[in-house]
Amino acid sequence: MSDIKVLVLVGSLRAASVNRQLAELAIETAPDGTSLVLFDRLGELPFYNEDIDNADVAEPVVALRQAAAEADAALVITPEYNGSIPGVLKNAIDWLSRPFGNGALKGKPMVVIGAALGQYGGVWAHDETRKSFGIAGPQVVDDLTLSLRSTVFDGKHPRENAEVAGQLRDIVGKLVAEVG
Numbered sequence: 001m002s003d004i005k006v007l008v009l010v011g012s013l014r015a016a017s018v019n020r021q022l023a024e025l026a027i028e029t030a031p032d033g034t035s036l037v038l039f040d041r042l043g044e045l046p047f048y049n050e051d052i053d054n055a056d057v058a059e060p061v062v063a064l065r066q067a068a069a070e071a072d073a074a075l076v077i078t079p080e081y082n083g084s085i086p087g088v089l090k091n092a093i094d095w096l097s098r099p100f101g102n103g104a105l106k107g108k109p110m111v112v113i114g115a116a117l118g119q120y121g122g123v124w125a126h127d128e129t130r131k132s133f134g135i136a137g138p139q140v141v142d143d144l145t146l147s148l149r150s151t152v153f154d155g156k157h158p159r160e161n162a163e164v165a166g167q168l169r170d171i172v173g174k175l176v177a178e179v180g
Contacts (some may be wrong), residue, residue: 003035004034005037006034006074008026008075009039009074009089009092010038010040011088011114013042018153020077021159022077022158023075023077025165026172029165029168029169030172031172034176036172037067039063039068043088045092048094053098065095065104068104068105071105071108073178073179074105075111076110078112079125080122103136108139109179110175111144113145113168113171115150117149126145141174141175
């Protein structure tokens, strides 16, 4: 069997984001036979507009859809902005939901995790992200969650927290097991 490819999307554009660091850790600790591929161009996507989707689709959109089509599963790692999904991630969901009913992630297992400053660790954004992606087509794996307060890292990289590193490794392993 060939490697299982997992598309990684990060809802924060900030270079030093804890969520980006969680993505780095997931990539570093991926199970054997699994490759996690970070799509790091969400900030380049134009706002979703059906007029341009039906005409000349921008290259970053083509690249996102191709990365999703080549993936066997998806790992979405996101903070919470004002109690909800970061706009850049919601925009990616909109692009990935098209063509309606047949988006590139349709039927593929997907997990949403992340960290945020709020007292609930981004759980509202994670719930909303799961809901939006669930409508867009992936098979959202609801029982694999990780919502952390970003202060748990005390300014250190998540790889320095053995408990979080273990939880993340476990989640990625279980996500990969969902690939049919």
